[in-house]
Amino acid sequence: MESKKQPKADEESLVLCVNSEGLELRATPIRLTRHLVVFEVYNPYSILQLSEVLQEFQIFINHRPVYSGRAVVSNLVNTGIFLVCEASLDDAWLDVDLTRPMKASSILRSEFNHFISEYKKHDLVMDDFKLVVADLQGFLIELRRWLEQLEFVVRSNPSRDRHDQEVEIINQVLEPALPMLGDYFMRFEAAAESVKQSLQPLHRSYVKRQLHPIVLCAPFSWRTYTKPLGYAGDYEMVAMMARAPYEGSSLFAKILNTFFLN
Structure with missing residues (x-):
């Protein structure tokens, strides 16, 4: 599935999806594995439900789309300030190798230097x-x-x-x-x-x-x-x-x- 939505310039990692009522959702991923994702939703309304199927589910890591398919809500925790959601994923991973930086020391060093460069922007x-x-x-x-x-x-x-x-x-x-x-x-x-x-x-x-x-x-x-x-x-x-x-x-x-x- 081709990714249609894109993260904003200041959103390096992002979850985008549409719930069962057709409402678009933006969230921040905090944990990601091959089969599930945990993310924070700052929407004050209860817009997600257990076992709900989320369509057009997209995950961006460092501005790169890594997943585009669907997800199913498997757990919800409402902290009163934001909603923590766990969702199971299908095999809809895009052709992006997130482990690539670990396969070559030169690439790993380059990725780390990029991380430091981005972090040092906070000095400005x-x-x-x-x-x-x-x-x-x-x-x-x-x-x-x-x-x-x-x-x-x-x-x-x-x-x-x-x-x-x-x-x-x-x-x-x-x-x-x-x-x-x-x-x-x-x-x-x-x-x-x-x-x-x-x-x-x-x-x-x-x-x-x-x-x-x-x-x-x-x-x-x-x-x-x-x-x-x-x-x-x-x-x-x-x-x-x-x-x-x-x-x-x-x-x-x-x-x-x-x-x-x-």
């Missing part, structure tokens, strides 16, 4: 920018951990009381949290504006690696990332702006979603 990311991103990342991670403790208590209560308790917690946390989130993101935006145009792709890639696994759990941020151009007929995005913002699979996701819509 401005130090001030790295510091701002690290501060934002650190605050979001600690906020998520703190809210997870509250969520554990809420989920131990009868289901009929959980929604009201969640709303009460969100309302109490939002007042002090929104100004802090606003301050961190304003600092981030200021740092981003100072990046030279020629270095913007590299900085975008850096932000994606550091922040996307955290912030894409919010439905609105995920929507704006997957539908970045927007259009007047995008009913779902308009509906998100109009309805109550407390959406997401966790307290952290709900608070972050409210912030992005505030």
Whole structure:
């Protein structure tokens, strides 16, 4: 099967597929063998199911297509921030030898030098920018951990009381949290504006690696990332702006979603 989709410039390794409802999915592979793949999905919605057949399933490694066929979901773990999926693979591997670098020392050395060269590009990311991103990342991670403790208590209560308790917690946390989130993101935006145009792709890639696994759990941020151009007929995005913002699979996701819509 010929690969039709391609990864973005900053996506070295990528999973692309279409689920049973016809929705396109982009994910990050974290483990790959001949017969299965494990990948992370940052989509906040439950778009995958056990035993679901995924069509047009493609795997890219270092921008190279290595698999194009179908896969079957064999395991799912929802962390509340992202979805970890394990899928079994057919014999639809493309004519790409991933072990080629190990078969000749000269090729192996060349591949390693390429890896070092790509990694050293991070040295071009401005130090001030790295510091701002690290501060934002650190605050979001600690906020998520703190809210997870509250969520554990809420989920131990009868289901009929959980929604009201969640709303009460969100309302109490939002007042002090929104100004802090606003301050961190304003600092981030200021740092981003100072990046030279020629270095913007590299900085975008850096932000994606550091922040996307955290912030894409919010439905609105995920929507704006997957539908970045927007259009007047995008009913779902308009509906998100109009309805109550407390959406997401966790307290952290709900608070972050409210912030992005505030």
